[in-house]
Amino acid sequence: MAGTSDPLTPRAKLAVTAGKAVAAASRAAGRGSGSVIGGRVALKLDPDLLARLAQNLDVTLVSATNGKTTTTRLIAEALKAAGPVVSNALGANMPAGITSALAGGSESKFGVIEVDEKYLAGVARDTDPKCIALLNLSRDQLDRAAETRMLAENWREGLAGTKAVIVANCDDPLVVWAASSSPNVIWVAAGQMWKDDAWSCPSCGGVMQRPGDDWFCGECGFRRPTPSWVLSGDHVLDPHGSAWPIHLQLPGRANKANAASSAAVAAVFGVPPQVALERMYQVQAVAGRYDVVQFQERDLRLLLAKNPAGWLETFSLIDPPPTPVILSVNARGADGTDTSWLWDVDYTRLTGHPIFVLGDRKLDLAVRLEVANQHFQVCDSLDQAVQMCPPGRIEVIANYTAFQDLRRRVGN
Template sequence: MAGNSDPLTPRAKLAVTAGKAVAAASRAAGRGSGSVIGGKVALKLDPDLLARLAQHLDVILVSATNGKTTTTRLIAEALRAAGPVVSNALGANMPAGITSALAGGSDAKFGVIEVDEKYLAGVARDTDPKCIALLNLSRDQLDRAAETRMLAENWREGLAGSKAVIVANADDPLIVWAASSSPNVIWVAAGQMWKDDAWSCPSCGGVMQRPGDDWFCGQCGFRRPTPSWALSGDHVLDPHGSAWPIHLQLPGRANKSNAAASAAVAAVFGVPPQVGLERMYQVQAVAGRYDVVQFMQRDLRLLLAKNPAGWLETFSLIDPPPTPVILSVNARGADGTDTSWLWDVDYTQLTGHPIFVIGDRKLDLAVRLEVANQHFQVCENADQAVQMAPPGRIEVIANYTAFQDLRRRVGN
């Protein structure tokens, strides 16, 4: 491992400078943060730049289908108790965005990096992480992402023999199978609300048995490992059996689960659970998610849900009926263009809520709601939906690009 005194090579310095200049130009042109284009330019000039930038850092990688961005923020907050942190906090989670983030953190001790599932093995190879957090795997972007078991296999092969400490969710069979090739795994009982992608055994294809919170394969004996950390109600249980309270400003059980995994990661670096969990209270909203904004004299709470597992978690967060709900779905490149996943979401959970439907694929969603016997109105845009909604705070649930559209519109 290189020491902090190791300067970057002249080529690497040039790449960083050029990347920052391009990113600044992109920002000035109003084209977003510029982190991705800046990273691409930097990597073109020095293909080894990511590895060089990671040399002096204790790198922590975070990957999952749902909860990556939030968990990355929680871990970064907890680790600041032990030293300066650099992180790709805005969710640019492919190699170019990660390179950009690390280029901005020359004084950092820790690099806390969210990684897109498809790039995890490669980024782990480049950055020599001390710790990797694996939270969940479920179907997402059906037209692009490999089927979940193929992703798990890709992780299993890519992480085999890794020196990193793997912090993994013992309740997700796909995660357990992916992590089991690693020699050093810390299992966290973080729960699994969405089970529809883990009914067959990832090891042999047999049917999984799920008595209570346990799971095992009746055919090959693959089974849930014994966790050393666990989420229990509003507390995290550590390996010594002590219970530490979780105080978050972020709502819902999924975020308590993210906090439990984050506490286990922070402990790998010597941050006690009490300290780590207290620091996590600072996190209020993550890239606009969970923010309550004022728009047209109304309070709107913005919630992101990208896939069936995410929608299920989000339904558990919203205020009870008759709170109005706006649903927005797009199917652009970043969302995946196949909307058939809408049929995997149980929309009967919205019964009693006045529902307003917007977004590029509002008609696809309308058909799905019709079949689920929901009362809804299709609207042209957010402004019309807000105007038509009955009084009270409005819950707004959107998938990825629809969420970005909404943030721009409501000035968040």
């Protein structure tokens, strides 16, 4: 770790102060947390500010298409056992938001940072991380994100020869391809429910063979590495073969996978699995995700699903029929404006549930549900949808901006 002398030059201190002032003004004007605009202003005043702020921190970066925010939160909770942690807990995961978050953590020992997939290589260059967690890569925001194979290539080039310990999911061939350029990789068998973005070999383009949980390319020999950490049911097996129970308040298999990767990261910093996993139990919700809120005398569980892989995992954790399901889809800038991904989601998994559809692109979703032979009703608002449901639990699944709209409406 770097020395503990103050890394901030007068210019950097001015940039931090100005950024915080702009963020505070943005919050006062009711325009969100202000972290992004504050970070942008700070970086304009000192383009090297992110590197300066990270200088005295042991940094972990977390990147993936799904599960970044939750895994970042789980790792941050685990590392608090070893010292103060600063983290971009609200999910502002591009350089400006990351800079803003680190500016608020001057006394911290650890930085746990969620990073948008497209920015990982650059943020890694600036922050000199001790550890990087790579969870998965799948299609997302089709109008602006590079195709997954290109993202994997960017990771592979950007992380080649890095000093960081890479904690990587060995069940995702794209992640394995990206991580394989690094000299120090810890492989975690975290599983992969969504496989439709990894049927061709990222190394040679050949067809991937997938017997059971294994995978390999029959043409070039690229294959699943042997994991040292394994998610096995409700336990994570550590490199010594010891089984540690995963007790989470967050639902679903995907979050157990996130916890397994988080335990592997915590171990890099000397936090034992038992301590790490016990601390992860404290996490009840992440930026509103998984919260159960009372609204019009019903219990709404708020679930975020942004892309086909996320929807598949979400369907696996909702209560069985006849629990009503409200689906809301927008296609604004933060979501990606191309909704063709809806056709990659298997909506037959909702058979038996009363379904209510809303959001800016409710008609796109309605056409997709019609083709999947689902019974549904199109609604103008959350209030109307909820009124059509009986008292009790309602599962509410939304993509990114639709989720934020719903949180505002229910006062979450």
